[in-house]
Amino acid sequence: xxxxxxxxxxxxxALLLTIVATGSVLWLREQKADxxxxxxxxxxxxxxxxxxxxxxxxVDEREFQLFLQSVKAQVASYFxxxxxxxxxxxxWTETYGGEVPLVKxxxxxxxxxxxxxxxxxxxxxxxxxxxxxxxxxxxxxxxxNQRRKEALxxxxxxxxxxxxDAWGYYTYLVSNLEPRIKDTINEAEGxxxxxxxxxxRYALLVKQELESVKVVVDEPSLARIKMQ
Numbered sequence: 052x053x054x055x056x057x058x059x060x061x062x063x064x065a066l067l068l069t070i071v072a073t074g075s076v077l078w079l080r081e082q083k084a085d086x087x088x089x090x091x092x093x094x095x096x097x098x099x100x101x102x103x104x105x106x107x108x109x110v111d112e113r114e115f116q117l118f119l120q121s122v123k124a125q126v127a128s129y130f131x132x133x134x135x136x137x138x139x140x141x142x143w144t145e146t147y148g149g150e151v152p153l154v155k156x157x158x159x160x161x162x163x164x165x166x167x168x169x170x171x172x173x174x175x176x177x178x179x180x181x182x183x184x185x186x187x188x189x190x191x192x193x194x195x196n197q198r199r200k201e202a203l204x205x206x207x208x209x210x211x212x213x214x215x216d217a218w219g220y221y222t223y224l225v226s227n228l229e230p231r232i233k234d235t236i237n238e239a240e241g242x243x244x245x246x247x248x249x250x251x252r253y254a255l256l257v258k259q260e261l262e263s264v265k266v267v268v269d270e271p272s273l274a275r276i277k278m279q
Contacts, residue, residue: 102276103161104267105168106260111185112272117218118160118167120279126156143278153278161266167225169260174228177235192220229253 100112130136134147143153171183181187195215202209212219233253243249 100272102269102272103164105165106172106265108168108172108183109185110164110168112276113217114185114188115160115164115273115276116279117221118164119156119276121218122156122159122163123278126152126159129155156278157273157276161268165264165266166257166261169257169264170225170228170232173232173256173260177232179228179231179235188221188224189217191224192217195220 101109102112102115103110127138127142130142130147130150130152131138134150136142136145136147136152143156144151168183171180174180175183192215199209199213199215203213211223215223233249236252236256237243237249240252241249243252
């Protein structure tokens with residue numbers, strides 16, 4: 052091949068490589084931009100799912116739905132007993148004696164959530180709980196179920212269910228917080244000679260927190276929630 056032709060070919064290859072490299076850089080920039088947009092969208096989506104804030108702690112829509120489902124049978128029983136209502140299609144949004152089952156269920160769920168959040172925040176203040184948020188809980192749930200799955204694979208002994216559902220693990224963690232909070236009260240104010248006195252002191256502290264609790268409800272978000 053003649054030198055002139057070789058030079059032209061080399062120049063063409065170099066130009067092609069430059070175009071490809073430039074295109075790759077632009078593509079990577081677009082990918083990063085798309086990823087950033089998706090991340091922002093996820094943040095916005097998470098914020099949109101916030102139903103309430105209790106003493107500064109956000110209540111996720113998924114978290115609220117857990118509590119809503121937990122009172123479902125109780126509320127249905129109340130309307131059946133009080134108004135002889137039948138739990139059929141349309142039951143949750145019907146009005147009975149000026150009361151709506153879904154509205155009552157949401158109110159009851161929020162009341163239960165207030166008490167739980169107060170306890171979680173008491174635990175956080177005492178260094179017993181790092182993050183009372185629901186995303187942190189879901190992360191802990193995933194890790195615990197992975198741990199149990201691996202333990203079963205290795206034929207190790209585990210206590211409790213093979214896998215937790217969200218409500219089961221949530222209530223398990225909350226129930227375990229109470230004795231740990233009481234231990235910190237006993238260390239700070241005790242020792243209490245009578246366990247009953249310690250229980251009463253704990254109940255009093257919870258009551259005091261509930262009396263001054265600040266709840267900010269996102270009404271549009273709450274209104275969108277339906278009974279599953």
